[in-house]
Amino acid sequence: xxxxxxxxxxxxxxxxxxxxxxxRRRGFSGVRATQYHLDLVADEVALxxxxxxxFRIVSEESGVTGSGELTVVVDPIDGSTxxxxxxxxxxxxxxxxxxxxxxxxxxxxxxxxxVFEAQKAxxxxxxxxxxxxxxxxxxxxxxxxxxxxxxxxxxWYQSRSMGAASLEICLVADGSLDxxxxxxxxxxxxxxxxxxxxxxxxxxxxxxxxxGEELETSAPVLRHPxxxxxxxxxxxxxxxxxx
Numbered sequence: 001x002x003x004x005x006x007x008x009x010x011x012x013x014x015x016x017x018x019x020x021x022x023x024r025r026r027g028f029s030g031v032r033a034t035q036y037h038l039d040l041v042a043d044e045v046a047l048x049x050x051x052x053x054x055f056r057i058v059s060e061e062s063g064v065t066g067s068g069e070l071t072v073v074v075d076p077i078d079g080s081t082x083x084x085x086x087x088x089x090x091x092x093x094x095x096x097x098x099x100x101x102x103x104x105x106x107x108x109x110x111x112x113x114x115v116f117e118a119q120k121a122x123x124x125x126x127x128x129x130x131x132x133x134x135x136x137x138x139x140x141x142x143x144x145x146x147x148x149x150x151x152x153x154x155x156w157y158q159s160r161s162m163g164a165a166s167l168e169i170c171l172v173a174d175g176s177l178d179x180x181x182x183x184x185x186x187x188x189x190x191x192x193x194x195x196x197x198x199x200x201x202x203x204x205x206x207x208x209x210x211x212g213e214e215l216e217t218s219a220p221v222l223r224h225p226x227x228x229x230x231x232x233x234x235x236x237x238x239x240x241x242x243x
Contacts, residue, residue, distance in 0.1 A: 005070070005096055005104050006117055012049040013092040013108035013115070016042045016076055020083060020110065035061065036084050042076030042092070050074070055096075058218045060191045071097045073218050075191040077110070079164030088112065093166035095194030102216050105195030107166045116170040116199050124202035126174050133205040133229035134175040139236055142178035145171070148186025154240055169196030169227045173203035179233055181226030182210075188223055190215075200227050206234045210241060 020038045043061035050057050050072050057065040059074040072094055077083050079090030088111035096104040106117040116131075118124035124131050136142050145160040145168045160177070162168055165188055171177040173196070182188060197207055197215060209215055210224040228234040 006106060006119065008050065008053040008055070009072070009094045009096070009104070009106040009117070010108075010115065012046055012053075012094060013106060013110075015049055016045045016092050017108065017110045017113070019045045020077060034080075036077075036080045038083055039077055039080050043074075046074050046076045046092075050094075058191070058220070060189065063220075069098065070103075071218050073097065073191050073194050075166065078107075078166045078192060079162075082163045083110070087163070089162050089167060090164050091167045093191065093195045095190075095198065097194075097216075097218055100216060100218070102194060102198050105198035107170050107195050107199065109167055116173065116196075118199040118202040120198065120202070122202065124173055124199045126170070131174040131203050133173060133200070133203050134178050135204075135229060136178040137230050137232040139233065142233060143176075144179040144181075145177050146181060146183040146186075147188065148182055148184040150183040154236075165192040166196045169193060169200055172205055172227050172229055173200040175229070178229045179227065179237060181228075181237060182224050188225055189220060190217055190223070193223070193225055193227075194218075196227070197225075205229050206231050208234055208238055210238060 019041050051066050056068040056071040075093040078093045083090040092108045094106045103120045108115050116126050139155050142156045143158045144156045168180040172180050207227045226237045
């Protein structure tokens with residue numbers, strides 16, 4: 001695959017980062033529930049930059065736009081509440097599909113500029129350096145992060161809830177975390193996790209859905225995914241049905 005795809009994704013993420021700098025602390029847009037002013041600003045950039053590069057776009061904020069062989073599934077700002085409130089943990093998530101095949105992904109931490117990226121069968125990187133999962137297999141030594149509140153303690157070492165799914169998946173990919181997934185009644189859409197999913201897989205990690213649903217889709221569906229450093233942890237989490 002051409003590096004031009006990742007080049008386009010990087011350009012989009014960089015421009016979104018510049019655009020939202022002056023739109024923090026402005027609260028909800030009033031257009032749609034839980035949508036911030038900065039979400040609209042970021043989405044406008046994504047549509048312009050990615051559309052100009054010839055991609056079909058599926059965005060959390062504006063749905064389907066354009067046509068083309070390649071689709072970019074976009075969360076312009078993942079962790080919008082963090083961004084609006086000044087919590088330095090929010091990202092742009094961009095996943096590229098050819099049909100329903102996930103072929104490239106990029107997640108940029110907009111708070112510090114860190115870039116996680118991957119192309120299928122080419123490995124994963126953070127700021128150009130190859131990354132690998134931790135390889136942790138023991139639950140009682142694992143650091144887990146959740147979207148939502150776990151209904152019970154499963155014996156993990158420590159837990160986190162940081163508010164930006166794409167980045168938390170990438171932290172599993174680079175070995176900082178061992179598990180990330182939904183808990184309680186929380187759910188994710190593909191734009192929340194697709195880019196991170198490819199980055200995780202290319203870093204040696206594994207993922208699944210608590211109900212066996214397909215994760216690799218551009219449809220605006222709800223999923224209950226779990227992302228792990230090893231099959232042993234994935235099997236444990238699926239067995240526990242920690243939702």
